[in-house]
Every structure is written in structure tokens, then in C-alpha cells.
Amino acid sequence: KNEVEQSPQNLTAQEGEFITINCSYSVGISALHWLQQHPGGGIVSLFMLSSGKKKHGRLIATINIQEKHSSLHITASHPRDSAVYICAVRGSAGGTSYGKLTFGQGTILTVHP
């Protein structure tokens, strides 16, 4: 079982729909990242959070530390939101984690006009 699991793996939506991508993890973490990757490989960091909720524009990220679960929501989705969304966790501070990230397999989002 992977340490970081995302669902769904593929998601198709119509423009304007509300979208949710889920991430569950099985290890202790100091932070969780939501990343966006467009074709061509470039990765953009959307959120880094260790508790609660963060909002940026139409994007909302939440995390429940006790349940080891995070969600990324996109309100009023748009075709330009089409990308791969990746959840990644940073190991607990100290030890030998060095802050390296462990990634989920990604969710491919396609938003149709």
C-alpha cells in the first residue's frame, strides 16, 4: 500500500462544476502539499498546510490531521484548471526525513467547456 493515496485517479467535469480531489496518507507528517502539474512537466505549488484550511481564489485545501486526510476543492471549475493534481507529504521534522516529499500518484483532471 502506498504511503500516499489519491482519489480519483481520473476526473472529468463540465465547466462550472464543483470538484473535489482526496488524499489519504499513512505516515506522520509535518506538512502536506497540493501541487499542480501541466503537460510538459512543470510543477507549481498550490498549497502547503499542516492544519485546518487554506483558500486561494477558487481553490480550497483542507486537512484533518487525526484522520490523515486532505481534500482539494475547486469551485466553478474552468477548462484552464485541466491538469494533474498531486498530493505530497513532508515527513515529520527531525529524524532522517530531511523534508523530502512523498507523492501520491496524481489525479488527472479534465474540465470540458
Add this chain to the structure above:
Amino acid sequence: GAGVSQSPRYKVAKRGQDVALRCDPISGHVSLFWYQQALGQGPEFLTYFQNEAQLDKSGLPSDRFFAERPEGSVSTLKIQRTQQEDSAVYLCASSLALTSGPPNQPQHFGDGTRLSIL
């Protein structure tokens, strides 16, 4: 300002050739990570540098993989005697974070080098 720069963006090599991939991190960033991303998968950790010291190389898949960061800035990932299974996108990320302390420093990613081994 300049972000993390990786070169080349694309590299095609024949099986058995050696390749070198370069990463220019954001100036002043102490931490540098290399990740490997196979097609359709999430990235996987390869190695970590704090300044010039390679503190973790547990993710390197074989002794054909070698990374260095001799002056604590630019890093090079070298793959010797390439194999087809080495085909992937190689991502570099840097951050201000040190090995411990509050997790308040995000990692900044380059666009990656897409390596294809024929």
C-alpha cells in the same frame, strides 16, 4: 525573479550512454532535492543535498546514478550506462528549509528534464 532552472529540457540518449542533467536552484536555497517521475506516476525521491553535502541518497535506484553539488549551488545528476527503465522526467526542487525546524518553507520545482532512452 529566477526560479529553479533545469537543463536540458529534453534529452534523448541511446542505451548504454552516459547522461548529465543540470539543476540551478534559486539563489540562496540551502536544500536541493532530485525526484524521478515515471510516465503516469507521481514523482519519487532520489537524493537530497544540504548545501554541498549529500545527506540522503537512499532513493537512487542503482550505483549507475550519481549526484553532486560541489559548491552548494548548481547540482548535476549523472546516469551512467543508461537503460530503458531510466526513461522518466527528472525533477529538481529547492527550498530555504534546513533539515529541521518549522515546515514553513515550500519546495520550488523546476520544469524537469524529460529523458528518453532508446
